[in-house]
Amino acid sequence: MSGLPRVSKLRDAWDRFWFAPASPTNLGFCRLLFYGGALIFTWWDFSALAEVGGVFWKPIWWIRLLGLAQPSHGILQASQEIFRLALAASCVGIFTRVATAAAFFLGTYLLSLQYCFGGSNHAKVIVVWALASLALSRCGDALSVDRWLRARRGAHAPEASGEYRWPIRVVWVAMACAFFGAGVSKLRHAGAGWVTSDTLAAYLVRANYPIVRDSDMPMLDWGLWLARHRWLCRALAAGSVTLETLFPLALFHRRLRPILVVGAFFMQLGITAVLGANFDVFMWTYLFWVPWDRVAGWFRRVGPRGLVPAGSAAFR
């Protein structure tokens, strides 16, 4: 009999997780920062892919399913120009609904094309999910040109709503899936041996062999020092697998959230520094974990007067 209230409690908690009222400012900040970063991190000449010989063309599953061929230079040039415009428009929040939708469709297409030459890679997977989430959201309701234009026409500032919470939570879930997958993959392929063997030490040394490494050159050669301290490598390996596998707890456990999120951020920073893997845009999406409205409130209280005036149109 006591099961029913528990189910009801769980249902309420589930509903609150996705749809508890949240301020539009937080989502507005996320939109502004995410699209600004995406514009920088995806700035690459996609049109050059048209010049690659057909022998390298091996479309990923959904490009194959849609029967899409290797695109021409003209199509890629036009697509990337529109994509960049859409990212810029989404960033400042002008024609936000159309711009975010265009950024999602073109971004997914262009990013996936890279993986049709050689094979897929998960480095930018998170961008697709963030683009999808924001494209379906009402992220232009604050801190945007659209909002400013509506205010000029006399529209009131939007109130807190569940509409401003779920898009951020979708990105959280995408990150949780990524870390959980990475942790499970290590345990599945190497088991406890990933921690108890010299695996991490060997990876750290490999990263310093230019002919052997698959990733970019590490920023620092500290990996060689670490590799000579096997106990430290094993401790780091244990910490990494634990952090990755338990990361989904960050979704629901408020106390563990900062530990797991900050820990994962520094873990990825460390990997970039000593192993050379490039997590640029993935790391940028940590911005979705920051409560920007509270940060802005804090600045209003302690920052220089006038920096963020209370009741400023920007924060409505």
Add this chain to the structure above:
Amino acid sequence: MRATDPTRGRRREVYALVAVLVLGSLVAIVRDDPFGKELWPFSAFPMYSNRAGWIARSHRLFGVLREDPAREFPLIEDEYLFPIKKFRFYLALRRMEQDRDRDRVLGAALRDTLERYEANRRAGRHHGPALSGIRLYESKYRLDARATDRDHPDSRRLIFEVSPG
């Protein structure tokens, strides 16, 4: 402007997106496809997941300098292989090495790479030397924790070679 709480239909849309993300990710995690064969944009994120040892083998291209054919230099920077990133480029070559029609496919790929390298060099996209050919080698290293021998493999084996014309 008055914000309304999400309607039931709207909630369904959100849950549909979440379901695609979570179920797709679970499928990817269960399948656990290796690098290069992921169900993009779903992935099991298999980074550094295999046990690594102290012997490393790598298949890499080396350019033969036009000015001095006795000298070679490794094509291990993204700019020399542009627009294919190094990691994906070498994944593609490994796949071609296992192709039934290996010599034809590998020959076409290496010739295409040489042509693109030269076209990019002439266009000023990189500052590498002019090449008269490229060779694919397998290099074997016994890794040393001080990496003192990083430029000298224990052994090297020529796998394939192309030159223009």
